[in-house]
Amino acid sequence: MSAPLQLQVADVQERIDRIVHQLQHLKSDRNEDGIPIGIISMENWEWPQGVALFSLYLYYKESGKPELLDFLTSWFDRHLAAGTVPEKNINTMCPMLTLSFLVEETGREDFRELCLEWLDYAMNELPRTEEGGFQHIVSGRTNEGELWDDTLYMTVLFTARMGVLLGRDDCVQESVRQFLVHLKYLTDPVTGLFFHGWSFADKSYYAGALWGRGNAWYTAGLVDYLDIVDLPLGVKQFLLGSLERQAKTLSALQADSGLWHTLLTDPTTYEETSATAAFAYGILKAVRLGYLPEIYAAVGWKAAQGVMGQIDENGTVQGVSYGTGLGRDLDYYRGIPVCPMPYGQSMTLLMLVECLKHRS
Template identity: 60%
Template structure:
């Protein structure tokens, strides 16, 4: 299927390096956030994305060292004290919910239950009940961001299944639908970064790469976690299919995608490309999209593999990206190694190896 001469051993070696690169990340630029979103020693969304990929790798391999790293990470953060819940700080709870099933530590479940209750019932909402993208440095009142689906909604759906709380499951499904309603670009099938009810527009109307990748990578995992009614599942997958069709058109000759998907003057961005590769390849394996899409995914995989340096660090990853009001804002986001860049690369490589079996 791949047509690019990849060997499974090459991918396995890259996996080991990427994991080492993630765990050892240190800030390479001056950060503008209250706490680092580069160092893995902080409880926030960026680290949460990284932890989830490590857990999925553990489930594939049963590598006890990965499990020990994860439990040590959570125990240290819990001892330090957790930040206040918001959309972004919710992200690490997804992995913690799975670790509970591995360790049966009551504290893990108790925290997950508390935060899931907050997400389902008390987290700030927009009109029509969407989860407002609250963050540590801004309430973002009345704003829907595509990031929210990955950072909070996956966890809410997962907890619905774990606790047998159908209300949580249905709320997670509703969040996907509300976000798709306001963020879908009907002309292309891609997704805008955000929508504001207060001002009634989509900010810069940015078809931002990583924001789109949160849907591509997130949906295929959401459907593994949550039992979705066939009609809704069909709707979600039709959105994925149309998105992938447009992505195939916009893929650069290098195999990468640009940080603004429809703007070749914006830089090619690694975390989005890896997220697309993962989501596309997994969608092919699950039968969600046609097998011909696999070539698109493998071109992206090869392109990302070429951007992983000798230390296992994925290069060309854009730093955390707030809501932009101009398209130039996205073009000017600095690039540096990030946990989510490592995470999407890890997910992509593990998924790619399955296609080489």
């Protein structure tokens, strides 16, 4: 399989370098009053930074650039030295996935001890929903009885990774349970897409939002999850079956621009770049690894071309929606503001690196 001409002749590496630079220096230029966490600046410790750190780590493994490893270790060192490691919850756990890999890269015992502490929280202290799902507790909100599709990327990948690192099958099996419980309650049987969240307390999907980026956490997260763990064949087939059904629906909903709308089935909502980049990354990687049929490559390439059009001359990815909680009506999703975010940069980075793999 070869990349389209437009991507073959583009200087993809230059785009990657600019995106990485902007990602490392991203600052907030918007008023976040009333929000209990800072989710834009790379100096903070939250889920957007966690997604960004993991993308930089994956790029480090591809490129071998030592300055990336230096950036990652320095990021954690600054927080440890300043005592700014936050309280534990689903979202603040996201940076720990990268730290678990840095344990092996550096051999540092303090990194290992911190990972063990957070793993113990995930396995033994994290609030659970019915059927043992990880309750999507976040900074400032407990979200009692709620399952969110974000949780798989933010916490479950780390749990699985620690199981592999420590040789603990109980952690790997916990990650399997979380995927199965989340898919059981969040899958829309009509479309094969995923609802943003389910409340056991209210027995409700709230707005019933088939939200773009929430779906993209599965697409991008699954292909990386399968890199981390060796799953029983039946479980792997089940997860990949869900991926293919999702991809089939996505192919029908893709806009002419190559992007997807922030509410996937509502073409009146704005097109959103971070979800599209994550879809492109997940789909193209799945095709390359034989997880999806070749016919979906065209969907991935169309998405990649659309995302490339959203990268400005400074390397900032535009058209990215701000952090989005579980909304009780669809207008909430329609009104989420748009601004550069770490996950927009990071998912675009992963997408472009995947594009280079297809070019070769």
